[in-house]
Amino acid sequence: MKVIIFSDIHANIDAFKAFLALAETIDHERMYNLGDTVGYGAGPNECIDLVRYLNISSVAGNHDDVVLGRYEPAKFNPDGRRAIQWCRGELRDENADWLRTLGDFFWIDSVQGKALLVHGSPVDKDEYIMSKWNAERAFTAMMERDIAISFVGHTHKACLWLQEIDGSPSFKPQSECEGSISLDPSLKVIVNVGSIGQPRDRDPRGGFVIWDDEQHTIRFIRFDYPIEAAQKRITDAGLPRFLADRLAGGY
Ligand SMILES: [Fe+2]
Numbered sequence: 488m489k490v491i492i493f494s495d496i497h498a499n500i501d502a503f504k505a506f507l508a509l510a511e512t513i514d515h516e517r518m519y520n521l522g523d524t525v526g527y528g529a530g531p532n533e534c535i536d537l538v539r540y541l542n543i544s545s546v547a548g549n550h551d552d553v554v555l556g557r558y559e560p561a562k563f564n565p566d567g568r569r570a571i572q573w574c575r576g577e578l579r580d581e582n583a584d585w586l587r588t589l590g591d592f593f594w595i596d597s598v599q600g601k602a603l604l605v606h607g608s609p610v611d612k613d614e615y616i617m618s619k620w621n622a623e624r625a626f627t628a629m630m631e632r633d634i635a636i637s638f639v640g641h642t643h644k645a646c647l648w649l650q651e652i653d654g655s656p657s658f659k660p661q662s663e664c665e666g667s668i669s670l671d672p673s674l675k676v677i678v679n680v681g682s683i684g685q686p687r688d689r690d691p692r693g694g695f696v697i698w699d700d701e702q703h704t705i706r707f708i709r710f711d712y713p714i715e716a717a718q719k720r721i722t723d724a725g726l727p728r729f730l731a732d733r734l735a736g737g738y
């Protein structure tokens with residue numbers, strides 16, 4: 488089974504369309520969306536319309552929850568907060584209703600065992616796996632719940648966290664992952680799939696992964712998209728300039 492897993496579209500319809508066009512050329516059975524479909528960008532309805540039309544299995548991210556008013560964006564930066572307020576005003580009722588239907592995770596029964604798909608971490612969907620400490624907690628949670636592999640987004644930085652033989656986590660950024668990466672089936676792994684619409688690893692291209700569970704390989708893919716069109720959409724909508732600028736810098 489080959490699946491495409493992606494995250495953090497962030498209402499970037501220009502990136503999302505480029506991704507979908509590329510995905511059409513890739514052999515795969517299903518696609519999974521790890522959340523933050525909205526927030527920051529200027530095309531929330533356009534993105535949700537396409538996810539719904541294509542019936543892509545999706546979970547809720549923190550921006551999706553905040554747009555729905557499940558909690559207030561107190562910890563967001565001022566630009567992020569403005570984008571949330573704007574999105575709340577823009578989102579069509581049917582698309583808000585669709586966001587409300589999303590759960591917090593998916594399980595896949597794979598050849599390698601149980602796979603968890605969640606926005607942030609197996610510990611907590613809102614936790615960022617940014618350090619060995621977070622990764623160690625996540626591996627402990629995976630061992631307790633017999634999870635072989637986890638797929639996450641949330642940090643917008645594609646990478647692998649690999650469990651070493653002594654149980655400790657090792658970090659591998661996507662820049663060190665050329666081609667198909669063969670995973671050790673006896674050790675746990677956390678795959679951060681990166682972000683479609685707002686990557687933050689200084690590479691402005693959108694990103695996603697292909698997982699082949701039979702071969703147990705991960706392939707990170709990056710793709711170009713019309714960044715200037717996405718930036719214009721943001722400024723035309725009256726959203727903060729910083730949200731447009733960061734797309735070109737990949738931060
Ligand atoms: Fe995000």
